[in-house]
Amino acid sequence: MNFSTWPHLLVVDVEGNGANPPDLVEVAALPIRDGRPDTSTAGAWLIRPPRPVTPFAARVHGLTNEILTSSPPWPDVAGQVRRLLDGAWIAAHNAHVDYRVLSAHLPGWTPVGVVDTLRLARAACPGLPSYRLDSLITHLGIDLGNAPDQRHRARFDAYATALMLLDMAGNYPTWDQLAAAAVPPGLPGSPQPEEDPTLW
Template sequence: MNTSTWPELLVIDVEGNGANPPDLVEVAALPIRNGRPDTSTAGAWLIRPPIGVSPFVARIHGLTNAVLANEPTWDTVASDVAKHLGESWICAHNAHVDYGVLSRHLPNWRPAGVIDTLRLARATWKGLPSYKLDTLIAHAELDLTRAPAQRHRATFDAYATSYLFLALAEHYPTWEALIAAAIPPGLPGAPEPEPEETLW
């Protein structure tokens, strides 16, 4: 596929504090340009949440209350995040979660479209025992030795998801075919349902 025809695309990942609904503690947005992740223009933000990070969640991503104690609050970084995201397409693994959290924090933001690598992997690699990100990283034999931070940090997961997306995209001849398999129903960018024929 000719990746030069792709629209502006950001691979995103968010981490939360374990509250329900979650407050953001980390956001990462990694552009795909010329068929590869562009780490030189990636955006990454650490955020001090209004409610402390739960011990269980802190053990997963490593972002403890002590680590976040001197980071800015969401109100301080929200405009910068919104400006960075713009109206680009976004891509994430299990994208309705990341999109849902971000859109709740940025109520006036709407991306051009939302690509889900979980949905895309299920359509592309049928019959895998699991479609968790770790399983797909192993299945695609992705080289993540240059990934920032570690697994379950937003920067690492966005980096891993970007390479997963590129591996999946190789199976599709056009952008249109790719997004037809990758956008969950009801999310931005999904094709409108065909109108039902009216018989008169």
């Protein structure tokens, strides 16, 4: 894979407060540059949600209402998040969730394209008993010794997803082939059907 042909891409992960629809409590966006995660230009934000974090959500990611008390509300960081994401592709595991939540919080924002590593894993590693992030990390032998935070925190999950994406990218000689396998139908970046020239 020639990584110089890749578009501007950020691996994203979001964590919510457990409400439906969720309020954001954490966002991470990790650029891929030259075939590596670029932690030096990554963005990560803790956010105080307008509604309390549910006990279930706090057990999953460890972000309690007390921890988030001094964090800024979403309107204070939304501009920073938008500036980092504007003009980029995004990648995430089970990406329609992250795409939907970010779109709801950033009215008018649309990524150039959306890569779903869950969809990519099903194509690149057929027949696995599970395609959960933890299972894929184990199957692919991903080394997370340098990962920040812990599992289910946005920075950790974005970093793990980035390494997983780069590992699976070796199965695809070109970006277009990877995108064809990884972009869910109907999301930005999905191949458009060719028009039939005989129809008018």
